[in-house]
Amino acid sequence: xxxxxxxxxxxxxxxxxxxxxxxxxxxxxxxxxxxxxxxxxxxxxxxxxxxxxxxxxxxxxxxxxxxxxxxxxxxxxxxxxxxxxxxxxxxxxxxxxxxxxxxxxxxxxxxxxxxxxxxxxxxxxxxxxxxxxxxxxxxxxxxxxxxxxxxxxxxxxxxxxxxxxxxxxxxxxxxxxxxxxxxxxxx
Amino acid sequence: xxxxxxxxxxxxxxxxxxxxxxxxxxxxxxxxxxxxxxxxxxxxxxxxxxxxxxxxxxxxxxxxxxxxxxxxxxxxxxxxxxxxxxxxxxxxxxxxxxxxxxxxxxxxxxxxxxxxxxxxxxxxxxxxxxxxxxxxxxxxxxxxxxxxxxxxxxxxxxxxxxxxxxxxxxxxxxxxxxxxxxxxxxxxxxxxxxxxxxxxxxxxxxxxxxxxxxxxxxxxxxxxxxxxxxxxxxxxxxxxxxxxxxxxxxxxxxxxxxxxxxxxxxxxxxxxxxxxxxxxxxxxxxxxxxxxxxxxxxxxxxxxxxxxxxxxxxxxxxxxxxxxxxxxxxxxxxxxxxxxxxxxxxxxxxxxxxxxxxxxxxxxxxxxxxxxxxxxxxxxxxxxxxxxxxxxxxxxxxxxxxxxxxxxxxxxxxxxxxxxxxxxxxxxxx
Numbered sequence: 001x002x003x004x005x006x007x008x009x010x011x012x013x014x015x016x017x018x019x020x021x022x023x024x025x026x027x028x029x030x031x032x033x034x035x036x037x038x039x040x041x042x043x044x045x046x047x048x049x050x051x052x053x054x055x056x057x058x059x060x061x062x063x064x065x066x067x068x069x070x071x072x073x074x075x076x077x078x079x080x081x082x083x084x085x086x087x088x089x090x091x092x093x094x095x096x097x098x099x100x101x102x103x104x105x106x107x108x109x110x111x112x113x114x115x116x117x118x119x120x121x122x123x124x125x126x127x128x129x130x131x132x133x134x135x136x137x138x139x140x141x142x143x144x145x146x147x148x149x150x151x152x153x154x155x156x157x158x159x160x161x162x163x164x165x166x167x168x169x170x171x172x173x174x175x176x177x178x179x180x181x182x183x184x185x186x187x
Numbered sequence: 188x189x190x191x192x193x194x195x196x197x198x199x200x201x202x203x204x205x206x207x208x209x210x211x212x213x214x215x216x217x218x219x220x221x222x223x224x225x226x227x228x229x230x231x232x233x234x235x236x237x238x239x240x241x242x243x244x245x246x247x248x249x250x251x252x253x254x255x256x257x258x259x260x261x262x263x264x265x266x267x268x269x270x271x272x273x274x275x276x277x278x279x280x281x282x283x284x285x286x287x288x289x290x291x292x293x294x295x296x297x298x299x300x301x302x303x304x305x306x307x308x309x310x311x312x313x314x315x316x317x318x319x320x321x322x323x324x325x326x327x328x329x330x331x332x333x334x335x336x337x338x339x340x341x342x343x344x345x346x347x348x349x350x351x352x353x354x355x356x357x358x359x360x361x362x363x364x365x366x367x368x369x370x371x372x373x374x375x376x377x378x379x380x381x382x383x384x385x386x387x388x389x390x391x392x393x394x395x396x397x398x399x400x401x402x403x404x405x406x407x408x409x410x411x412x413x414x415x416x417x418x419x420x421x422x423x424x425x426x427x428x429x430x431x432x433x434x435x436x437x438x439x440x441x442x443x444x445x446x447x448x449x450x451x452x453x454x455x456x457x458x459x460x461x462x463x464x465x466x467x468x469x470x471x472x473x474x475x476x477x478x479x480x481x482x483x484x485x486x487x488x489x490x491x492x493x494x495x496x497x498x499x500x501x502x503x504x505x506x507x508x509x510x511x512x513x514x515x516x517x518x519x520x521x522x523x524x525x526x527x528x529x530x531x532x533x534x535x536x537x538x539x540x541x542x543x544x545x546x547x548x549x550x551x552x553x554x555x556x557x558x559x560x561x562x563x564x565x566x567x568x569x570x571x572x573x574x575x576x577x578x579x580x581x582x583x584x585x586x587x588x589x590x591x592x593x594x595x596x597x598x599x600x601x602x603x604x605x606x607x608x609x610x611x612x613x614x615x616x617x
Contacts, residue, residue, distance in 0.1 A: 089284060093292045096357045100295030103302055103355065 130154060250274035285358065299355045306352035313345045350377045370484035373447070380445035383413050391571055394426035395528075400572050403459050404471075404528045404556045412482075412569035414531050415441040428524070429516075429573045432580035435587075437475075437513040440489040442482055442531060442569060449483040453532040453540060453565055454491065457556055458516055460525040462598070473554035474527065476510040478540040510545040516575045517585050521598035524576040531569030532560060 074080060086094060130151040134140030140147045161169065244258040246266050250273040255266050266273060282288070285296065320328065320338055328334040353359050353374035360378075362368050368375030388410060395401050401408055416423045417439045423429055440454065456475040463470050480489055494508040518525045534540060540563055549559070560567065585594035 089287075092284070092357050092361060093287070093289060095360065096299065096355075097291055097295040099355045100298040104298060 127151060127154065248273055248277055250277065284361070302355065303352050306348050310345055310348045310352070313341060313348065317341050317345070346373060349373045370443075371447070376445045376447070376484055379443065383443070383445070387413065391425040394572060395570055398426060398526055398572065398574075400459065400526055400528045400570070403526075404457055404530070405560065405567055406557070408530075408567045408570050410567075410569050411445065412531060413441075413443040413445075414529065414569040414571045415443075416529055416571050416573060417441065423571075423573050425571045425573070427573050429575055430580060431515065431517055431575055431578055431584045434573070434575060435515040435580075435584050437492045438529075440491060440529070440531075441487055442489055443487050444482060444484055444568070447484060449481055449486075450536075451479050451534045451539065452482050452568070453478040453534060453563070454480065454489065455530045455532060455556065455559070456513075457528050457530070457554060458525050459528060460518075460523065461552070462519065462522050470552065471554045471556065472514075473511060473549060473551045474514045474516055475512070476542075476545060476549065477508045478510060478534070478542050478545065479508055508542065510540075510542040511549060511551065514551065515584050515588065517581050517588070517590075518576050519593065519596055519598055520577045520581070522577070524574045526572055526574055528556075528570065528572045530556070530567055532563075532565035533568045535564050535566075538564070 129139070131148045132139045132142060133148065133150060134144060135146040135149070142148075241257070241261075244254055244262070246258060246262075246264045247268065249255050249258055249266050250270050255270075258264060258266060268276075287293075317338065320334065320341065323334070325331055325334055328337065350373055353372075354377075359368075359374055363375055363378045368379065370376055370379070391410070391414075395408065416425075418429065418433045418436060419439070421433060423438075442452070444450075454475065454477045455473065458472040458474055459469070461470050461472045462468075475491070477491060477494055480494070482489070491513070516525060516527050545563075559565075582594045585591070
């Protein structure tokens, strides 16, 4: 009885506490005398099922898929935690807490968003003020001689990649290659 | 009880005596000292407690088989919940749900309540703004149309806020789930509407479209009201086959609208599959028309058989509601099933329909729904359907309608004459 890797993952999920590896014949508890006697094929001393139901094929009936057996074994194991079920009022309390949490998160998000918006707006206003500022710090005519010098300096994009290789401005990848086209190729 | 008693054997005896004090069985509360005495009660005690031998029982607390029986026998009230639950309730301190002492739950409730206060404040602000806009001069607010649009959007926003204020309340959710929601309040209407649209509306729309009621009877229906059909006590799922004997009596409609206010509706039942022998095709037949039926979110039932019941003393000659009385649906033997569409049509604001005139003008056979709707300016708001076919009772139904001749007719498929077949020369296939 070989178990696949998927079933191994099942096993670890359902029985996290046990570190013991499962014996190959996990379904048969070797300490029970009854199952001991059942282990031999077709050696059941007594069957209550009707004649039609007791199939006589190879191995005493249709063989179940090993995966099904494994899943069933782990799902019905005592150490598998039982599914989480709430009573009505407990579920309602859970719902209340969940809604409050969602509301709290939503309010946090909107607050963050508003803060960002406020910061952006104030930066934009500062730039606008710089753009219209002349040499003496007064708001002058647009397009004047010395108007907006500080703005132009602030907007310069020089040296922003100073200590970083310029290649990092674009995500580096293998394709398309640098020499993507073989121009020399002839038939 | 036996099971729970077994579950708590040491507590069992204890429970007995606690129960005397805790639960409502105890008009014995007044006389705890008298539990074990066998002497006759004194006169003032008899005044205080009416019947000490049979104390009053609380239907939510009785957990004893004998007490239950006595409760049902004396008051006619059935005990509430399971016996196990009732037994558990006897010893629990019965704190209301909102006050349950769970820290996280209480903190969550605080947040939700704060949010609700905020929403209510927003509603008040919005209302005062609406009042301002209403008082504003038309020229200032940019024309009549712009003002109307602005007011409409503001009112919609207020409605939205009303729902948002209550939607996080666990008690509202609980009451809605228990079906105890007050349909006069927008939140319960909203929740009911959502629930309807999630499943029941989808089912009914599927039946309507699959059986082509939608393009056949009316070109387009967008239901906003839930219509449930029942013949007597039998509920009919949309599109179900109904036995002709069952549908002989006039049905009962349950209509749930999800927007506030009262309105008048017209109910029309149309058969869309009446065979026409001459033309070898099908036509419509009107089975029922009733108009001017008032409907609101809280008054949901339309008992069609109760309409126009003759009231003692009233001298109305013309029926107020029913234009065409119920004609039991029937299908001829051998003909395909008939689809019967039940349509709920909303009348215009404050408009009533003259039923006598309608009764005079409408013919049952060849009734065209589209022209009826156009003529009376009706708006389809709800729809359901059922089907009928030939069964054992149909002949009787038709006889009672006075259609004995038609009951004997059996429709048969036309035999298609096979084309003359000439055996071909087998040599050709070689």
